[in-house]
Amino acid sequence: MTRWWSCFRTALRFALIEQARNRLALLIVVLFVPLWATLAFTVVARTPLRFRIRSVGRTVVMDGNIVVQINGALQALSLVIAFMMFVATARSALFDQRLVRAGYPRSCLALAKCTALVLVSVLVAAYATAWMRLFWRPEQPWLLAAGMFTGALIYGGIGIVLAAVLRSELAGMFLAIMISSIDLVLQNPLVNPNADSPVVRFLPACAAVQTSVTAGGLQVVPTSCLLLGMGWAVGMTALGMAAFAVRTRTHRPRTTQGNLAGVEQAAPVP
Amino acid sequence: MGDAVVSAGEPVLRIRDVCKSYRRRPVLRGVSLDLRAGQLVGIVGENGAGKSTLLRILVGDLAADRGVVERVGVLGSCPQDAVLHQAFSVDQHLRFFQAAYGMAGLDRAFELLEQLHFSSYRNERVAALSGGTRQKLNLVLALMHDPQVLLLDEPYQGFDWETYLRFWDLAAALRDRGCAVLVVSHLAYDASRLDTLYRLQAGVLQETEQTGSEAVPV
Numbered sequence: 001m002t003r004w005w006s007c008f009r010t011a012l013r014f015a016l017i018e019q020a021r022n023r024l025a026l027l028i029v030v031l032f033v034p035l036w037a038t039l040a041f042t043v044v045a046r047t048p049l050r051f052r053i054r055s056v057g058r059t060v061v062m063d064g065n066i067v068v069q070i071n072g073a074l075q076a077l078s079l080v081i082a083f084m085m086f087v088a089t090a091r092s093a094l095f096d097q098r099l100v101r102a103g104y105p106r107s108c109l110a111l112a113k114c115t116a117l118v119l120v121s122v123l124v125a126a127y128a129t130a131w132m133r134l135f136w137r138p139e140q141p142w143l144l145a146a147g148m149f150t151g152a153l154i155y156g157g158i159g160i161v162l163a164a165v166l167r168s169e170l171a172g173m174f175l176a177i178m179i180s181s182i183d184l185v186l187q188n189p190l191v192n193p194n195a196d197s198p199v200v201r202f203l204p205a206c207a208a209v210q211t212s213v214t215a216g217g218l219q220v221v222p223t224s225c226l227l228l229g230m231g232w233a234v235g236m237t238a239l240g241m242a243a244f245a246v247r248t249r250t251h252r253p254r255t256t257q258g259n260l261a262g263v264e265q266a267a268p269v270p
Numbered sequence: 271m272g273d274a275v276v277s278a279g280e281p282v283l284r285i286r287d288v289c290k291s292y293r294r295r296p297v298l299r300g301v302s303l304d305l306r307a308g309q310l311v312g313i314v315g316e317n318g319a320g321k322s323t324l325l326r327i328l329v330g331d332l333a334a335d336r337g338v339v340e341r342v343g344v345l346g347s348c349p350q351d352a353v354l355h356q357a358f359s360v361d362q363h364l365r366f367f368q369a370a371y372g373m374a375g376l377d378r379a380f381e382l383l384e385q386l387h388f389s390s391y392r393n394e395r396v397a398a399l400s401g402g403t404r405q406k407l408n409l410v411l412a413l414m415h416d417p418q419v420l421l422l423d424e425p426y427q428g429f430d431w432e433t434y435l436r437f438w439d440l441a442a443a444l445r446d447r448g449c450a451v452l453v454v455s456h457l458a459y460d461a462s463r464l465d466t467l468y469r470l471q472a473g474v475l476q477e478t479e480q481t482g483s484e485a486v487p488v
Contacts, residue, residue, distance in 0.1 A: 095354065
């Protein structure tokens, strides 16, 4: 096994341990998702709501409590994953810098963080989908999970980006809540009867919402939605990783293999 | 790890005319220093004199505005604030840095834990450690790969008296192994333990007279 793979495996193991140690986030996932799914399904009115699926050019009519449950589940996932990734990135910033300075391949650390994000998003999306499935039968459960996964991935990337530009955890969480609220409230047809406004398509979780609602009520796969969602997720994560690379950069002094005694001309420090 | 073969007495770190300003406030105004293998050197200076800035330039955290830094051999550095991860145990830190340094085993790290008397904390998470024990781990992470150039920023803060003495024994042992050790502090007790002591004042490094076992006023 090459050193790179060995370093990647170590980094991934520790990235997952780091996430597992975030007890508050795990508690929110374990308790909040079922609580929300139950409350949304039982308390919200069943009044049918129309929802426009732009990518396939169709309108789906679903019970209001189901649409709200989907939208709320996405909001819960997005917030919790943004929180997890924000906290993990912010708290390990200086430690990562020290590791890189000590010789740890930066690409291993970055890739391990991305892989941890994907794995955590898969687990959380599957968990939320399983809970929703207890209340109603989506037309395409796998697509519903894919929609949830996309939302989690996008907001995980947003969490990484926020951690790169903010120092305070409070400020990070506040911004994540604000972004997620604007994003998902505008796409909730119960709150906003004009939820299919063209402006909405520019919101981060638009693709995730459209995919999830399609999965709930239609038998088509909105490929362009899935691709758009992946584009957002990759874009956000790439931004976060670029910030990670900038933060962990080193200004290495000139190192010499022989001795310094005979060195007369030396390069200036950048 | 790219080890270079260095003989005792050979220069391993050369600093020439390093300058650094924060906005328009100059902190370092042409610092020059040679550090040789098997030498234990101290730098003292008031709070804010630029000691940490100089060390950050030497380890590559910060770019100097002007000047030259050259180094031979593997570097170890211990930052002033213990840079550790709250979520990981002592053992997990060692494993992570084992991978970073590309080390085959952790024998040297375990030996250092023994020397600093905290082997029993190996499975404890950093969040549960006292400030002094965190500082011990901070130091072990800088030493475990047997560096040839060692830069220590206030390495004994938070240590009790016994640990403080053990630190100096360790520093002397490293010097005897041929390691070049640079200790930076706002005051230097036991200046007699150092081969050379410099004072960083007004952004310039000046060699001071040794004052025996007393503290050097700054």
